[in-house]
Amino acid sequence: MPNPLATPLYRQLFWLASFGFAIAALALAESVFSLNTVAGFAIGFAALLPSYFWVRGLAHGLPIFPIVSLYYLNTYALPLVIGHPGVLKYSESDRLIAAGTTIGYLLLATAVWYSITAARWSPPSRYTGFAENRTGGIFIVFLAVGCFFVSPLPWKFLPDLSPEVQSALKMGILGLAILSAAVLGFQWGGRRLSSTGKILFSGFLALYIAIDASGLILHGAFSLILTIAATYTLARGRFPVLLLAIAIPILALLHLGKWQMREAYWTDRPKPFPGYVEYYLDWGGYGLKELGIGQDEMATTRKTQRASAIERASVIQMLLLVQTKSPDQVPYMAGESYTMIPELLVPRLIHPNKPWSHEGTYRLAVHYGIQNRQQTRKTTIGFGPLAESYANFGFPGVAVLAILMGFISGRIAVWGEGLPITSFRGLFGLLTLTALMQTESTLGVMLSSWFQGTMALVGVRLLFMRSLSGPVRETPPRPIATSALRPRRPIPSPMS
Numbered sequence: 030m031p032n033p034l035a036t037p038l039y040r041q042l043f044w045l046a047s048f049g050f051a052i053a054a055l056a057l058a059e060s061v062f063s064l065n066t067v068a069g070f071a072i073g074f075a076a077l078l079p080s081y082f083w084v085r086g087l088a089h090g091l092p093i094f095p096i097v098s099l100y101y102l103n104t105y106a107l108p109l110v111i112g113h114p115g116v117l118k119y120s121e122s123d124r125l126i127a128a129g130t131t132i133g134y135l136l137l138a139t140a141v142w143y144s145i146t147a148a149r150w151s152p153p154s155r156y157t158g159f160a161e162n163r164t165g166g167i168f169i170v171f172l173a174v175g176c177f178f179v180s181p182l183p184w185k186f187l188p189d190l191s192p193e194v195q196s197a198l199k200m201g202i203l204g205l206a207i208l209s210a211a212v213l214g215f216q217w218g219g220r221r222l223s224s225t226g227k228i229l230f231s232g233f234l235a236l237y238i239a240i241d242a243s244g245l246i247l248h249g250a251f252s253l254i255l256t257i258a259a260t261y262t263l264a265r266g267r268f269p270v271l272l273l274a275i276a277i278p279i280l281a282l283l284h285l286g287k288w289q290m291r292e293a294y295w296t297d298r299p300k301p302f303p304g305y306v307e308y309y310l311d312w313g314g315y316g317l318k319e320l321g322i323g324q325d326e327m328a329t330t331r332k333t334q335r336a337s338a339i340e341r342a343s344v345i346q347m348l349l350l351v352q353t354k355s356p357d358q359v360p361y362m363a364g365e366s367y368t369m370i371p372e373l374l375v376p377r378l379i380h381p382n383k384p385w386s387h388e389g390t391y392r393l394a395v396h397y398g399i400q401n402r403q404q405t406r407k408t409t410i411g412f413g414p415l416a417e418s419y420a421n422f423g424f425p426g427v428a429v430l431a432i433l434m435g436f437i438s439g440r441i442a443v444w445g446e447g448l449p450i451t452s453f454r455g456l457f458g459l460l461t462l463t464a465l466m467q468t469e470s471t472l473g474v475m476l477s478s479w480f481q482g483t484m485a486l487v488g489v490r491l492l493f494m495r496s497l498s499g500p501v502r503e504t505p506p507r508p509i510a511t512s513a514l515r516p517r518r519p520i521p522s523p524m525s
Contacts, residue, residue: 039083039084039266042084042268043077043081043084047077051073054066054070054107054110054111055110057107057110057111059111060112064124065116065121065124066110068125069108069128070110071128072105072106073102073106075101075131075132075136075139076099076101076106076135077098078135078136079094079095079139079142079143080096080099082143082147083095087147088142088143088146088147089148089442089446090146090150090439090443090458091442091445091446091458091459092442093439093441093442093461093465094138094139094142094435094438094439096259096263096462097438097465097468100466101131101135103343104343104344104469105131105343105345107343108345108346109124109128109345113346115349116343116346118346119346119353123349123353124349126352127345127348127349130348130415130424130427131348133427134415134427134428134431137428138434138435139435140435141431141432141435141439142434142436142439142442144439145436145440145442146442146443149446150443150447151447152447153448155498156448156452156454156497157452157453157490157495157497158448158452158453158455158456158494160451160495160497161449161451163221163222163226164222164225165213165216165222165229167209167493168212168216169229169230171202171206171208171209172209172213172230172233172234174206175202175203175205175206175209175237176206176233176237178199179203179206179240183199196377197376200481201481201484201488204460204482204485205482205485205486205489207256207463208463208482208486210234210256210257211257211459211463212451213230214256214257214258214260214264215261215264215459216264217261218261218263218264218269219264219265220265234253234257238250238253239305239309241253243305243308245290245294245295247280247283247287250280251280254272254276256463256466258272259466282316282320283313284316285316285319285320286316286319290311290315293311344411344415344468344469347410347412347413347416348413348415348416351397351412351416351419352419355419355420356423359397359398361423362393362420363421364421364422365392365396366389366392366417366420366421366471366472367473369384369388369389369473370477373388373473373476373480374476376484387409387473387474388473389417389471389473390405390411390412393412393416393417393420393471394410394412411470412471413470414434414468414471414472430472437461438465444458445457445458452497453486453490456486457483457486460479460482460486464478465479
């Protein structure tokens with residue numbers, strides 16, 4: 030998928046990011062010479078290994094698993110190194126067992142993924158997709174429609190639609206909008222987007238984020254920016270410095286002021302919505318006030334906010350929780366958090382009473398005594414698929430999850446090898462990547478998001494895509510190490 034001529038750029042980026050993480054981790058480390066630091070760096074090595082194989086040209090296709098595994102740097106490795114409060118509650122031996130579990134999971138998944146992606150696969154003679162359009166084409170249209178459906182306007186024009194139809198329509202369109210933003214970021218990074226396309230993309234992206242974040246939940250905006258940054262970097266071989274330089278300070282300022290905004294607009298008697306311009310001016314004002322508080326208060330506030338940010342990013346404490354309690358104190362769940370997944374894949378239009386996608390998370394929280402059922406309605410705790418697999422079946426569950434993750438990400442990666450990102454296979458790979466990047470979510474949330482996006486993508490395929498000549502390679506073949514040379518094999522094409 031990436032440009033082989035830019036392979037040195039990917040290698041430079043890999044080493045730059047690796048050393049940057051190591052230096053930052055050591056600077057933040059509670060103790061440079063400790064078992065926590067060694068364990069954290071061992072997890073970091075396992076998390077970076079798939080990316081190393083890919084940038085060296087030893088693995089092929091869209092780097093789905095390499096990107097997903099990088100999330101284990103800040104969710105598992107970094108909390109150990111810096112001495113996250115939720116981690117330090119457990120004994121040193123418990124931390125080492127959790128670190129060993131994480132490393133074993135990553136290495137097993139990497140082995141399965143690499144066994145599939147090490148060989149080069151032949152692209153089909155024809156493929157289904159969109160012809161390249163330098164102005165963004167239909168992806169700009171999907172993003173613009175997403176801006177409309179993320180707002181309250183559609184339901185004012187269509188008040189008679191049932192909640193089930195509204196939910197299905199909104200989720201499908203917003204899924205396409207997010208996928209389109211990821212594609213446009215890839216095209217921009219690959220220098221395949223014209224000046225007009227860049228202007229349209231930037232405008233609709235800013236509008237989408239402004240409307241989406243107005244609900245005072247910034248997670249969606251942060252996730253979308255990170256997704257676009259990832260696809261841009263994948264195509265260009267370097268980070269989108271301008272995008273991050275603009276987006277991160279603005280979102281950080283809004284993050285500082287969101288608590289005062291919630292106090293004003295989430296109360297029993299909320300303030301009336303004044304309009305988007307005045308609303309964001311107020312929000313920015315609250316954020317600036319937080320920056321202008323006294324020095325002592327500022328130090329305390331920043332410390333609290335940093336702890337809060339780390340708390341939100343870290344997931345390893347949930348693995349520690351389930352490993353120290355099960356099976357001695359709390360029995361394994363034996364698949365209880367997975368049983369609702371088949372129901373989650375049925376559209377709410379057909380099954381109005383189906384469980385919410387976070388039902389598995391709620392069951393985990395109640396089973397381990399973190400929350401009661403009433404509390405789950407207000408707060409959702411991120412367990413992550415790794416902790417969930419252990420909570421259900423112990424170490425065998427972790428092994429099965431690793432094999433599934435490696436196999437699925439590997440097969441989908443090579444299924445689209447040699448085809449442009451605008452092909453159905455390329456889009457399906459990108460959709461799979463965005464679903465698996467939710468490393469703080471349970472398997473039910475991942476699969477529900479992936480399945481809804483897939484259904485929307487299949488609909489787009491039937492309505493808008495056409496058959497195009499192939500094989501189409503966006504660039505000449507990448508150099509392959511001698512040890513990775515294998516016979517070319519065709520891939521079955523069940524979906525196109």
